Amino acid sequence: MSSVLIIAEHLNGQLNQSTAKCVQFASLIKAEAIDVLVLADDPAAVAAQAATIAGVSRVLTIANAANKHALAAVYAPQIVELAPSYTHVLGPSTTFGKDLMPRVAAKLGVSQISDAMSVEDAYTFKRPIYAGNAIVTVKAPSDKPVVATVRTASFAAAASNAGPAPIEAATSSASLPKHTRFVGLQQGGGDRPDLQTARVVVSAGRALGSADAFKIIYDLADKLKAGVGASRAAVDSGYAPNDMQVGQTGKIIAPELYIAIGISGAIQHLTGIKDAGTIVAINKDAEAPIFEVADIGLAGDLFKIVPELMQAI
Amino acid sequence: MKILVGLKRVVDYTVRVQVKPDGSGVAIDGVKMSINPFDEIALEEALRLREAGKATEVIVVSIGQQSSMQQIDTGLAMGANRGILVKTEKPIQALTAARVFAKLVEKEQPGLVILGKQAIDDDASQTGQMLAALLDLPQATFASKVEVDGQVARVTREVDAGLETIEVDLPAVITTDLRLNTPRFIKLPDIMKAKSKPRETLELASLGVEAGDHLSVTHYAPPPKRQKGVMVKDVPELVAALKAKGLL
Numbered sequence: 001m002s003s004v005l006i007i008a009e010h011l012n013g014q015l016n017q018s019t020a021k022c023v024q025f026a027s028l029i030k031a032e033a034i035d036v037l038v039l040a041d042d043p044a045a046v047a048a049q050a051a052t053i054a055g056v057s058r059v060l061t062i063a064n065a066a067n068k069h070a071l072a073a074v075y076a077p078q079i080v081e082l083a084p085s086y087t088h089v090l091g092p093s094t095t096f097g098k099d100l101m102p103r104v105a106a107k108l109g110v111s112q113i114s115d116a117m118s119v120e121d122a123y124t125f126k127r128p129i130y131a132g133n134a135i136v137t138v139k140a141p142s143d144k145p146v147v148a149t150v151r152t153a154s155f156a157a158a159a160s161n162a163g164p165a166p167i168e169a170a171t172s173s174a175s176l177p178k179h180t181r182f183v184g185l186q187q188g189g190g191d192r193p194d195l196q197t198a199r200v201v202v203s204a205g206r207a208l209g210s211a212d213a214f215k216i217i218y219d220l221a222d223k224l225k226a227g228v229g230a231s232r233a234a235v236d237s238g239y240a241p242n243d244m245q246v247g248q249t250g251k252i253i254a255p256e257l258y259i260a261i262g263i264s265g266a267i268q269h270l271t272g273i274k275d276a277g278t279i280v281a282i283n284k285d286a287e288a289p290i291f292e293v294a295d296i297g298l299a300g301d302l303f304k305i306v307p308e309l310m311q312a313i
Numbered sequence: 314m315k316i317l318v319g320l321k322r323v324v325d326y327t328v329r330v331q332v333k334p335d336g337s338g339v340a341i342d343g344v345k346m347s348i349n350p351f352d353e354i355a356l357e358e359a360l361r362l363r364e365a366g367k368a369t370e371v372i373v374v375s376i377g378q379q380s381s382m383q384q385i386d387t388g389l390a391m392g393a394n395r396g397i398l399v400k401t402e403k404p405i406q407a408l409t410a411a412r413v414f415a416k417l418v419e420k421e422q423p424g425l426v427i428l429g430k431q432a433i434d435d436d437a438s439q440t441g442q443m444l445a446a447l448l449d450l451p452q453a454t455f456a457s458k459v460e461v462d463g464q465v466a467r468v469t470r471e472v473d474a475g476l477e478t479i480e481v482d483l484p485a486v487i488t489t490d491l492r493l494n495t496p497r498f499i500k501l502p503d504i505m506k507a508k509s510k511p512r513e514t515l516e517l518a519s520l521g522v523e524a525g526d527h528l529s530v531t532h533y534a535p536p537p538k539r540q541k542g543v544m545v546k547d548v549p550e551l552v553a554a555l556k557a558k559g560l561l
Contacts, residue, residue: 011474071479072442073451095472098438099454102407106443111408111527114437128536129435130330134339137532144527179485180451183467183478196473200560232491242457242471242492248436249491251473257560267329274536278558280551286544295542296554308548313561 002031002122005086007079008038008050009070009096015049017197018092018150020157023055025150026090027158028119033057037082039075041068051164059167069182070096076103077174083108083145087122093149093252094196105147113138113148115252127151131248132271152196153254153275188243192218195244198227201255201276203246206233207262207284207302214239216306217261223313229253231263247272262302265290282306314424314483315370316359317417319410320388321349322381323434332535339533348384351429353391354489357496358459359427360392367461370394372421376413378402382512389507390499396510401517407435408525411443416520418448423484425466430455430488441488451481455490 004026009016019036026034035058036050043061050059060082066074079100083089089104091097093115105112116125123140125148140146195201202221208214214230221228230240232247246253248268254275261282263269270293273279281294282302291297298305324330325345333340348356359371373388375381376399385396399413418426431438445452453459453468457476460467461483470477471490545551555561 072454073445076446095455095470099442099452099472102439102442103446103452105439106408106411106446109408109525111406111525112437112439113528114439124531130324130339131433131436132536133330134332135534135536136530137534139529139531141527177449177451179482180453181480183480185472185475185477187475236492241475243473243475248433249431257555268326274539278555278560279539279542280555291542291544293539293542295539296551297542297544298546298548298551299544300547305548309551312548312552 002029002087003033003085004029004031004035004088004090005082006034006036007075007089007091007097007100008036008046009092009094010038010040010046013045015046016092016094016096017157018094018097018152019050020053020160021152021155022090022092022150023053023158024155025116025119026088027055029088029122031088035060037062037079039067039078041065047167048164051167052160052162054159054162056163056165058165060170061167062170062172064172066176070100071180071182072100072103073177073180075100076107077176078172079104080107081172081174082170086145088146088148091149093151097149101147101149108145108147110144110147111140113140113146115151116148117151117154128271131267132274133267151252153252188241192221193225193227195227195229195246196251196253198255200224200226200257201229201253202226202259202261203229203231203263204234204261205231205263206237206239208234208239211239220306220310223310227255231269260290260294261306263290264288265293314368315372315421316362316368317414317421317423317426318352318356318359318371318373318388318393319414319428319440320352320356320373320375320384321429321432322346322375322377322384323349323432326350326433332533336532336534346380348387349429349432351431351489351491353496354491354493355427355429356388356391356393357494358489359425361494362461368424372397372423374399374414374417376401376405376410376517385512386507387499389510389512390504391497392503394510396512398512398514399517399520400514406526406528407437407439407443408527409522410440411447412522412525413517413520414440414444415447416522418444425483426486428486428488430490441486445486451485452488453479453481453485454488456487457490457492459487459493
């Protein structure tokens with residue numbers, strides 16, 4: 001029987017929704033136990049949030065000043081110490097999980113399944129390769145621990161209305177390295193809905209032409225109460241910050257409504273939005289690849305269309 | 314110090330990869346192959362560090378068939394000092410690659426290993442982190458800025474929340490993100506000069522590395538197709554279509 005350990009992602013006392021997505025993934029493995037591990041300097045608030053996720057058997061916490069920031073080299077030994085009690089160790093396929101989980105896998109001497117998008121059975125998963133142009137079915141050996149990161153865009157978040165599950169404080173005897181030190185975090189800021197969890201996302205590409213031009217995108221997003229994304233080209237050109245990037249090497253998102261404005265639709269961008277409910281594309285070029293995936297397409301000048309749309313909503 | 318850089322031979326990023334109809338793999342015979350774009354960025358960063366006097370030697374490493382020597386050649390033409398091809402006929406997974414790099418690190422004792430954050434073929438994003446774990450070294454992944462000051466590197470990382478800066482003691486493993494730098498173009502004289510640079514070939518089997526290829530891929534499928542969409546002719550039609558779907 002399977003038992004799953006999920007490493008909770010959190011920042012500033014807030015549990016990231018990616019944890020509930022991992023719980024949803026774990027429930028598909030039909031594990032007999034799903035434990036969530038919270039590593040933090042003060043885990044109480046985050047643990048309390050994790051304990052209400054439906055399907056969680058237990059929340060384990062390790063409180064340590066060294067755990068104040070999610071440093072992979074510091075978290076990994078603590079996870080490795082607990083791992084022998086579990087058949088599966090999971091993290092989200094976010095920068096948090098992508099940084100951390102391979103370190104755990106290597107210490108456990110196993111391969112990792114990155115960006116798992118479906119559960120076929122407890123040891124068989126599907127995942128995207130070649131920027132999502134191929135989906136492979138991958139089988140992990142059943143005599144070794146499974147370490148995987150969960151593609152959050154492919155799963156609903158398990159409901160937060162349960163329990164609460166028991167919270168147990170654990171201690172670690174693992175020796176923690178001092179060779180990696182947190183210096184600072186410059187956050188995107190603003191009180192727009194988070195790009196990874198927003199129901200509606202408005203996204204823009206290099207066609208906007210400048211960081212100033214992005215104002216019309218932010219205004220439209222505000223009107224729609226939407227998150228804001230950007231293509232890699234727009235971020236590279238300095239029109240938007242890196243944490244807005246959507247695509248193969250940025251964020252993979254699945255909003256109900258994705259409005260792509262002035263985005264041509266390169267393969268690498270499309271892989272970031274393939275699971276969106278409805279994709280709307282606005283682009284001057286009627287032949288742009290984005291129209292191949294758009295549910296609703298409008299060819300025309302975005303600088304005329306966007307203001308008109310603002311008026312019409 | 315020496316810097317070790319990994320260069321993976323991958324399908325060029327411009328190629329639209331197709332799945333074979335029988336689901337046994339992807340159809341990549343005869344397609345354009347290139348250095349993984351993130352690895353080019355890794356090499357560029359290593360070269361800049363050497364040019365700034367922070368490193369003395371840049372060694373490029375590729376793991377694969379003889380054809381991967383083409384990527385070594387390109388790396389040497391870009392400016393690396395020497396190249397190592399670890400030859401193996403079958404594709405390997407990240408854990409095996411990490412174990413190979415670990416052996417090379419033990420041999421060469423570099424101050425930095427710089428790898429791409431992910432390969433654009435398998436999109437696994439594991440090798441750098443695994444290598445760091447195997448050798449108990451610090452890791453600084455998704456780097457968008459690297460500053461080396463003596464035995465310490467200060468690295469800014471692109472994370473979901475924004476930009477995180479960490480400090481790592483050397484030796485360390487860094488994986489590169491897209492905005493770290495723009496790789497230089499190769500000029501013809503560089504290609505000629507590179508012909509005489511040292512290239513070493515090692516057989517993977519001779520390294521004493523325990524294979525870590527535990528995952529078996531049983532099937533390849535194309536991505537699920539989205540239903541065909543509609544084109545609207547103006548904003549009122551767009552708004553109507555969104556309202557009809559209950560989205561506005």
